[in-house]
Amino acid sequence: MTKEDTSEGAVIFEEPVKKTENYFSELAAVDVSNMIDKKNGYSYLSWAYAQDQLKRKHPTAQIITKRFPDPELGGVLVPYMRTSLGYFVEVEVIIDGVSVSEPFPVLDYRNKPIAKPTTFDINNSIQRAKVKSIAGHGLGLYIYAGEDLPIDESKIENQSQQGYQQQYQQVPQQQPMQHQPMIISPQQQQQLKDIAVQIANLTLGTGATQEAVVEQMKQIYERHKLTANMAQELADVKITEMNQELKAILDSRMNPQHQQVPQQNQPIPLFSEPGAPLQNVI
Structure with missing residues (x-):
């Protein structure tokens, strides 16, 4: 950080202000439970709430929607990227010089990829990517806790088959199988x-x-x-x-x-x- 001395034309160098507060802990401590919307069994934090809380805490935070050249449009920059796997968007959020960038697929309301998205679909995915990038700085991050934990489908299927076999052995043949809960x-x-x-x-x-x-x-x-x-x-x-x-x-x-x-x-x-x-x- 510099400041010019107008009297003598000299430049005075000042030490940068050192931040002692952990901004991540500050944002992670914000209770957003009353701002969560639920749809189709999933929980969402509205982009409007997320951006509002972010700007209240950090007014200088930057939210950047990435743009990519579209070959079909002669290299014009567009806010989405077309790949063989589908369409993607990306939003970067910068707080105090710390950057979190979140690529996000263009999905429908069932969280399935859209083969031919509309501008409305792309805009919705940009807002969801924005919320996830903000969550990377701590705000509402607990909403996503455990979403990347895989489930071993083969193990579940094998254990289920074993359970069915044990149950069948215990039930007399003249009685019908009981309904699963x-x-x-x-x-x-x-x-x-x-x-x-x-x-x-x-x-x-x-x-x-x-x-x-x-x-x-x-x-x-x-x-x-x-x-x-x-x-x-x-x-x-x-x-x-x-x-x-x-x-x-x-x-x-x-x-x-x-x-x-x-x-x-x-x-x-x-x-x-x-x-x-x-x-x-x-």
Whole structure:
């Protein structure tokens, strides 16, 4: 940073202001739960809310929509990129000199690639890429926690077949096979994840990194034996158990005589379900 001395024409060099505050922790601590919209089982943070919160905290933040040359238009720069795999957009967000760039495929409302997108489709994907780039700086990042965790479909199928064989051996041949319980709904998955996020944040306390929150959530999933194909009845039981755990943590915070939440006994699962992590939202 420089400043010119108009009296003598000299240039005075000043030391840059050192920032002591962690901007990522500041943005990650913003509660956006009341700004989340849900559609088709997925949770979304509106780009308008994300940009509003970002600019309130960091007015000088830069949001840049990348442009690419289109060969069919003679190299004219357009806000999308056409590839053999489909169409992509990219948005870069810069805060205090730190850049996060998020490429994003052009998808429909079912999160499937669009072969021939309209300008409206491209604009929607740009806004979603913008929200993800902002989340890369901490704001609303917990919404995407675990979305990149794969599910081993072959393992689930093999375990399911073993379960069916065991069940068939136990049921007499003259009796028809029992109906399988209904699988956990997207609404139950989201409710369980929301409770897990609150428990993780309260357990770790302020200043915890997003990686620590995600790791804590994985431990919560394992402790409560949450699976992607658990029965709806069992999911309701887990929701009740986790709400009780959350209430115990909050009660301990309100009671100064207790510094730690007493460890609860592990619940006995009602159903034997194949193990698989919950599918998190996009």
